[in-house]
Amino acid sequence: MKQTLTAGALRGIMPAVPTPTTSDDLVNDAAARAQVDYLLKGGVSGIVPLGGTGEYCSLSQAQRVRMIATTxxxxxxxxxxxxxxxxxxxxxxxxxxxAFAGAGADALMLLTPYYTTPTQKGIRDYFVRFADASPLPVVIYEIPYRTRIAIQPEVLHELxxxxxxxxxxxxxxxxYHFxxxxxxxxxxxxxxxxxxxLFPLHMAAGAKAGIIVTASVLPRTWSAIYAAAKAGRSDEALQMHRRLIPLMDLAFAETNPGPLKSVWELVGVKAPxxxxxxLPPGAELRSSLHGELSARLKDEAALA
Structure with missing residues (x-):
């Protein structure tokens, strides 16, 4: 029987992964398996499919379930x-x-309810109601620059x-909110x-793990940043993180995950x-990101 996931198991780097899809918007199972293989060889501590990086809102429900089952x-x-x-x-x-529990997930990462603009009590009640009945442990997902509403620290303390x-x-x-x-x-x-x-700053301020987008292409590099930060070697973590600034600027220059998907073949995932x-990123952005990721993958190889 599968063991229930606990808070103590949430450590290390867990990439937020794109969903590999075919031209008719179906999950590309072979590419999804290649992604998992690459990440596990890179030493990740978990995998997080179907967030915004996974194009959740563009996938049909059947394909969401398929992505969880395949992963x-x-x-x-x-x-x-x-x-x-x-x-x-x-x-x-x-x-x-x-559905995701039935497909093999270990936990559910639940986004703050949006569009309705609930009160803080409404947000609290939503998460409590879900967690009371959920078949799996719940991870709160707070991203106010997408949902347009933040969860007050006091509500998070209670939850x-x-x-x-x-x-x-x-x-x-x-x-300061963090x-x-x-x-x-x-x-x-x-x-x-x-x-x-912000990852090194979050670690210094008390984070215990990271759900990181660019770790989907650089798992060893991000794991090394995590190890340095966890050990209190903040200067070392910051130095490694600074080398990734050009890559992060390019990866998020257009809406994620378009830019990263366009250069995915560099890590053996062929599903752009x-x-x-x-829309796919422009040729200039893709070329720049291809060059920057190629350089960072040389650093990644040195960590193997």
Whole structure:
């Protein structure tokens, strides 16, 4: 029987992965398996499919389930698979959670409800209701620059004490908000950085792990940054992180995951297709990113 994932297992680098798709918007199973193989060889601590990076809102529900099933089968229990849920309403979100649990996920990463602009009590009640009934442990996903609403630290403190809520992906770029969150969460709750650009600062401020987009192409590099930060070698972590600034600027110059998908073949994943409404990046951006990633992959190889 699969063991229930705990907060203590949320450590290290867990890439937020794109969904490899065919030209008709179906999951490319072979490419998805190649992605998992590459990441596990790179030493990641978990894999996070179906977030925004995974084009959740563009996939059909059947293909979302297929991506979780394909990923979980390829992982085969070696690391946790944390399935993102980006539905705006409770019933669709909960139905997705049950489907992803049945497909082999180990935890559910639940986005703050959006569009309706709920009150803080409404947000609190939403997560509690979901966690009370969820078949899997829940990870809160807070990303206010997408949802247009932040969760107050006091609400996160309360939610962190729910027995079925084990952590959060923190994408609030307000560092003071982050500091206040970490200061009051339960000791058995894991705050994870969800921002590639702020990761060393989040680690220094109390994050225990990272759900990182560019780790999907540079798993060893990000794991080395994590190891340095965890050991308190902040200067070393920052120095390695600074080498990635040009790559991060290019990877997020147009809406993620379009740029990264366009150069995916450099790591053996041949699936550049992006789904509507996204478009492939322009030739100039792709060329620049191809060159920068090629250089960083030489550093990656040296860490093997």
């Amino acid at each position: 979980a089968a390829a992982v085969d229990g070696r690391v946790p698979v944390i399935a993102g849920i980006l539905d705006p309403g409770y019933h669709d979100a909960f139905d997705s959670g049950r 962190s004490r729910h027995e079925n809520i084990i952590g959060m992906k923190a994408c609030n770029t307000d560092m 500091l206040k969150v970490v200061a009051g969460v339960s000791s058995d709750f894991t705050v994870m950085s969800g921002e590639d650009t 297709h992006v789904m509507a409404p996204l």
